[in-house]
Amino acid sequence: MNGPNRSLHDEEEDDQGEVFLDDSDIIDEVAVDEEDLPDADDDDDDDTDDSMHIFTGHTGELYTVSCSPTDPLLVATGGGDDKGFLWKIGLGDWASELKGHKDSVSCLSFSSDGQLLASGGFDGLVQIWDASSGNHKCVLEGPDEGIEWVRWHPKGHLVLAGSEDKSVWMWNADKGAYLNSFTGHEASVTCGDFTPDGKTICTGSDDASLRIWNPKSGENIHVVRGHPYHTDGLTCLALSSDSTLAITGSKDNSVHIVNITSGRFNTLATYHVHGSSPWAATGGLDQKLIIWDLQHSLPRATCEHQDGVTCVAWLAASRYVATGCVDGKVRLWDSLSGDCIRKFSGHADAIQSLSLSANQDYLVSGSSDGTARTVEAVNPKAYPLADAQLTITILDLVQQAANYKQLKKGANEATKTLNRGISEFVVMAADTEPLEILLHLPLLAEDKNVPYVFVSSKQALGRACGVTRPVIACSVTTNEGSQLKTQIQQLKDAIEKLLI
Incomplete structure (x- = not known):
């Protein structure tokens, strides 16, 4: 039986079989440094995008992301384009622009009941918005310089904000009324919050001090400062769920645990306290995430990164911790083993903020690349699962x-x-x-x-x-x-x- 007719192309391919060269065929030699050659073990995933939703409404870098505590799809973002947005995961391009700030939107926070959203800007204003519609409610004035952070009372519509002008302010958001101010810091108030029971306020400053306040009277109960406490400005703080401990981090690369009642502190060798266990997670530009056992002030696990860690978030009451990094990656870590169990790519620049959705199904990251990206199924709570x-x-x-x-x-x-x-x-x-x-x-x-x-x-x-x-x-x-x-x-x- 005859085979099928062969084409000219087939014959050309036959002619392109093995080719042999000798020394006379060499035209020139080019030296190649071994460091310039690709590593066979390199995992180049720069083109990978693990996002299930991308929000691109901003025209500048993002500074802050906040997920609603009641609506698992609702997200607020703010950035260097002087804009804030409310948008929903999975709903395409739908967004409600929050117009009113005259400078970068530096911070955002939803009230605990999810009804209101507060935005703080470098224009020194705190704006209050209806979270469901995006309608503007009121402007809260007082600070003379930019707002560093904004927080809500855990049981009501009282708003707390810290400013670059060294002051802290508290308002009633429902009435748009000033309630109290807290003065004493000698530099920008970089971090702060109500304790979970709502009875105390803790604030940290670039003056290297932590101050503990009575929110009703405005009394400064404790000032924590001086050797062997931080020697440089505080960058962040987190509070334990029982309202007894404050954990502070500083530019001096140290972490301290402060007893809120006594004002005394211990030294641990960006921070977030586990909701139910006596653990804390710290991340830094030294490329490390460290899980701490607070009862013994000892590290439980150290998780090495390829670049600096910019933000940290526990995934609710689980054993898993998410980190956002300078390399634009979000990583998910098992706090017990110290293993990286997931890595999410997509951002083209450093991650500035992370927030977990109300149902814990989504993790939203905001980046210097101007986008907010959402990844799903980030919380493998039932682990390990038998086949x-x-x-x-x-x-x-x-x-x-x-x-x-x-x-x-x-x-x-x-x-x-x-x-x-x-x-x-x-x-x-x-x-x-x-x-x-x-x-x-x-x-x-x-x-x-x-x-x-x-x-x-x-x-x-x-x-x-x-x-x-x-x-x-x-x-x-x-x-x-x-x-x-x-x-x-x-x-x-x-x-x-x-x-x-």
Whole structure:
């Protein structure tokens, strides 16, 4: 049988087979420095964009991003183009421009009920907006120079702002009325906030001091300054959820913990306090994220970056921390292991601000490149999650443990076994709603050096536990004479591999 007709192109390709050169064919030699050659191990992802939504309404660099605490899609941004915007994730180009500032919009903050938005500008003004419509409500005046930060009282519509003119101001946003001012700092007030209980104000300044105030009387309760406290201006502060501690960071590269009640401080060797655990995260231009154990003032994990860290955010009550960096990347870190588990690319310049959406599904970053970018599924709360085959093995062993009286059902009972040191491993259901009610278990298990794992179904976990109702967590307990000892050890080894 004859083959198909060959084309001229085919014949030309045949002629372009192997080519042999000898020394006479060499025209010239060019020296190449090895450093100029690409590294085979380089991960060049400059062209990658992991964003699921990009907001491009600004014409200058972005300074600040704030997500609504009640609407998971609503975001506010402000920047060097003297503009603020309200926009929604996933809704295309829809945006409400916030007109009124005559200089850069330096800071933004939503009220705790999500009804109002405050914007601060380098024009010295604080503007109040209706968060749902973007309509202007009022202008709050007082400071003579630019606004550095703005915060809301946790239980009402009182607004607090710090200024470059060394002062701090408080207003009633509903009435547009001045309430109090706090003076005493000797340089720009660079950071500040109400404590979570609303009873105290903490402010930090370029004068290297922290001041603690009574918001009602305006009394300066404590001044924290002088050696061995910071020797240079404060850049940021964060407050613990129980309103007892302030953590301050400075240009001198040091971090201190201050007891708000006494004014005393300790030294830790951009900052954000974990909502429920005694941990803090610090990031700096030294390219490091450090997770701190506040109870012992010791580092728990150090996470190395390729460039300086500009902003840090805990992902709600989880074990994960997000960092924004000079290289334009957002990175997600496991605070227990110190591992980088996700990296998000897309920005062409340094990230200036990070904010987490109300439902914790989205992380929004603002950059010097003039854009705000949103990435999704940033919070792998149910981690590690067993695959289908491992789930079968886990549920089978849980069922056997129930038969041998080596099982405790429920999150409270699992917690007790961990605290008593009798847990072999802990199993949790990934479809628990809200999952936050379980997230203390991985932290406690890690502290006790006990393996833990998630399975996909609380109903299936309930059946394995021998009940007809869903079970959100269980703990297989220790029994030295158990016939399950070998199986338990094998499964523990398999679970621990997921955590490496």
